[in-house]
Amino acid sequence: MRVALFTDNFRKDMGGGTKIVVDLAKGLKERGHEVLVVTGQLLDEASKDFNVLSLPSLRVPFYDKAEMVFPSVSLVKRLKEFDPDIIHFHEPFTAGLLAVMVGRATRKKVVGSIYIDPKHLSQYSIRIDRGGIAKALVGFMQRQTNATLFISEYQRRTYSRFLSRKVPARVIYPGVPDYFFREVSSKKEKRVVTVCRLAPEKNLKFAFRVMAEVQRRVEVQYTVVGDGPERKKLEKYAKRIGLEVKFLGRVEREKLPDIYASSSLLFLPSKTETFGLVFAEAMACGTPVVALKKGSAPEVVGEGGMLCEEEVEEVAKAIVRLLRDDTLSSSLSERARKRAEMFRMERFIEEHERVYEGLLYK
16 A cells, blocks of 8 residues: 655654654554655654655644644655655644645545644643634544544544544554563562653642652652753753652663663653553553553553542652552562553554545445
8 A cells, every 4th residue: 555644743853642653653554554744844863764755844832842834846746756645634733734635635545643632732822722722623634534543442432523423433543663672671670660742731740749758658759851952941940859860861762671670660650641651661561550540541551550639648648559569569560561462552553544445445
């Protein structure tokens, strides 16, 4: 098959949604499909092995490092030469709108993938909105596709009222690369790790309050991996509440397994994860997860960790218990590793192939 992937961003320094696009492009190519990536101007090594059409783009003022792409004459020429069987857009923004227009003009089948939580848009731009605009946008875009994909049942339910029953809307869980899967390590440090973009939607001030309480009860290192617009504020906040925390900044994804595997647990109290790729990555390394009973966390983590209400005392108790109880830690590590099997990369790619084939050959 020839698949054209439309995405506003195709870089390693972006969030989980972009990681999923990169994984899909790589997986399709490895299975013998031809892939054309249509994206913005800002590129890095993530694009070096792919056939990429870089369109004119503008930086998004309210979301750091994000882009909005715009059409160009080269798009018509390249698509005519490539002649895709499937056009697949990722997120309902400018690249998505462009993909829909191209699909209609060329009469090609269009698939759309949605990664955002409706509240994300209001957190960064229209702050008086509570997600209604994002839901309406996703509903509109879904009606322009031949199939729309979500990354969790939680996410699909969130948008369900705005979706057309005439267009298939199915869930495909993201895949975790094979290098994350390893035997459970018995050499774990007394360390709690948080891996995420340092941004408002990750609820990190709550995480810091919890960890400050944990450090009053047990000797433990706290490490934060990632970067983002909130880093300086969080560094000041940590000092103010007396939290000892090490900020590692952005770490290459290929190096994350060593960090996960040597840590006692992953702690991320985000309330708006539509999947939470770091949950699955940590569990693949045999590292239990502590998260909130919010968003997709219950669906993804399952028995691979501990789920709590958003209360400092409850979460702090759960973390302290896991740090002190070696039997519990060992049991959860094994369960986490088994749970992660359902997120294998091979399954992720195969499910996309079945969607494409179903549209082309039905």
